[in-house]
Amino acid sequence: MRGFIALLAVAACGDGGPAPPDAYIPAEPASNPGRGIDKTALSFDLTAMTGRATIDFEGSDAPGATLEVGDLVIDSVSVPFQADPATKTIALGLGAGDYGRQVQIEFHWKHHPGFEGATAAGYTFLWPYHCGNLFPCHSQPRDGMATTLALTNVPAGKTAVYSFGFPEAPSYQVAWAIDDYTELPLGTTTAGTQVSVWYRTNELATAQQGTANLVAAFDWFEKTIGPYRFGTKVGTVSVKWGPGAYGGMEHHPFWHVGSASLGDQETNVHEAAHGWFGDGIRIACWEDFVLSEGTTTYLAGRALDVVAPSVGAQVWQSFASELASIPATALVWPQSCNTVDIIKDDLFTNAPYVRGAFFYRAVALKVGAAKLDEALRAFYTGFGSKAARMTDMIAAIKSITGYDATTCADMWLTSTTKPAAETPCP
Ligand SMILES: [Zn+2]
Numbered sequence: 001m002r003g004f005i006a007l008l009a010v011a012a013c014g015d016g017g018p019a020p021p022d023a024y025i026p027a028e029p030a031s032n033p034g035r036g037i038d039k040t041a042l043s044f045d046l047t048a049m050t051g052r053a054t055i056d057f058e059g060s061d062a063p064g065a066t067l068e069v070g071d072l073v074i075d076s077v078s079v080p081f082q083a084d085p086a087t088k089t090i091a092l093g094l095g096a097g098d099y100g101r102q103v104q105i106e107f108h109w110k111h112h113p114g115f116e117g118a119t120a121a122g123y124t125f126l127w128p129y130h131c132g133n134l135f136p137c138h139s140q141p142r143d144g145m146a147t148t149l150a151l152t153n154v155p156a157g158k159t160a161v162y163s164f165g166f167p168e169a170p171s172y173q174v175a176w177a178i179d180d181y182t183e184l185p186l187g188t189t190t191a192g193t194q195v196s197v198w199y200r201t202n203e204l205a206t207a208q209q210g211t212a213n214l215v216a217a218f219d220w221f222e223k224t225i226g227p228y229r230f231g232t233k234v235g236t237v238s239v240k241w242g243p244g245a246y247g248g249m250e251h252h253p254f255w256h257v258g259s260a261s262l263g264d265q266e267t268n269v270h271e272a273a274h275g276w277f278g279d280g281i282r283i284a285c286w287e288d289f290v291l292s293e294g295t296t297t298y299l300a301g302r303a304l305d306v307v308a309p310s311v312g313a314q315v316w317q318s319f320a321s322e323l324a325s326i327p328a329t330a331l332v333w334p335q336s337c338n339t340v341d342i343i344k345d346d347l348f349t350n351a352p353y354v355r356g357a358f359f360y361r362a363v364a365l366k367v368g369a370a371k372l373d374e375a376l377r378a379f380y381t382g383f384g385s386k387a388a389r390m391t392d393m394i395a396a397i398k399s400i401t402g403y404d405a406t407t408c409a410d411m412w413l414t415s416t417t418k419p420a421a422e423t424p425c426p
Helices: 002-012 204-210 214-224 265-273 286-307 309-325 350-367 369-383 390-401 406-414
Strands: 037-045 050-057 065-068 073-077 081-084 089-092 102-108 145-152 159-161 165-169 177-179 182-188 194-199 233-239 254-258
Touching (some): 073 089, 177 233, 182 204, 194 204, 194 214, 204 233, 214 233, 214 286, 214 369, 265 286, 286 309, 286 390, 309 350, 350 369, 350 390, 350 406, 369 390, 390 406
Antiparallel strands (some): 050 102, 065 089, 073 102, 159 177
16 A cells, blocks of 8 residues: 555655656665565576566655565666675665566575575475575565466476465465475365365375365365465475474465474464465564464364364363473563564564464453454454554454453463463453
């Protein structure tokens, strides 16, 4: 929406009349991190390790734009630009206003071990702020973008599982996984979404075990929370993260699950739930991490409670043991916005996941789980494709259920006293 404001501003300055909106006047490079990205078209040559990003920026009252470029080697930029190696960014020459300005960037990218970009093992991992190691980007999830992705020169004999494109989402959602994959179709939801799992050699039984209730859970999310935003075909992709790397990553519509967790139903359903929270609704500040992870942790338990009650009961038991092992002082919901470094300041621990899940559980025990489902649906209807804060969630709960969860949120999300599992809201 910033673009519309900028156009109004252009129309308002009257001397000589405004330039046509599409006119391009070469501008000096200027830093402007506030100018958002509207959409990014990406193509990668996996053998040459080159890439091209065609980025459509939003309008801005100020000139310039800033992109994170990590350790990319920038080969060409279609507008004047200035690199700042200290901040690993480039500043671009865009005029003020200039709605819809498109910039094309050609670059070389590198492999990274672990979880900081594209790996030689065949998967990408950009969360939380490593997108710049793969393409010029904004890592802040507040700035969602639509994306298209094309891969060429996939290694012979391998399958690349990736989405050709999706609407407004955080930049860390962009991903590929390349391996010896076999697709197992699992079924289709009532809304018509096809659900599959892509497994690697010798993983069929594990893949079946982990996804036993995935179609039912996805169907429950679509019916209970709202329509899925990222396409009509979805599923789990088993990714060779390596021994000891558990969990998954919300690379919708084909979310990654580390091979070590492939057989775990909760992980598969949790990553699916991110299609609604974390991806479908982005977090406005890293401090709102609990709005992504606490909500999806709760929803995995809630969906399994409904579609496979015995599995759901086991999941809540395992959450309770995790809660018991969390230090009471671990950060869950810091009361600031983008001043916390999610990794260096230790916000990325189990605490936002598990205390977050038990916050929702406490609300459900107070107002009824079905009533809380209604609040989650209303929240998704209101904030889908936008960025939101945890305070917005508490407001939605109050608006739909009539219950003010502020004190309960203090108990579960900000207090350094840890309530016992299943303690309801007061
Ligand atoms: Zn998650």
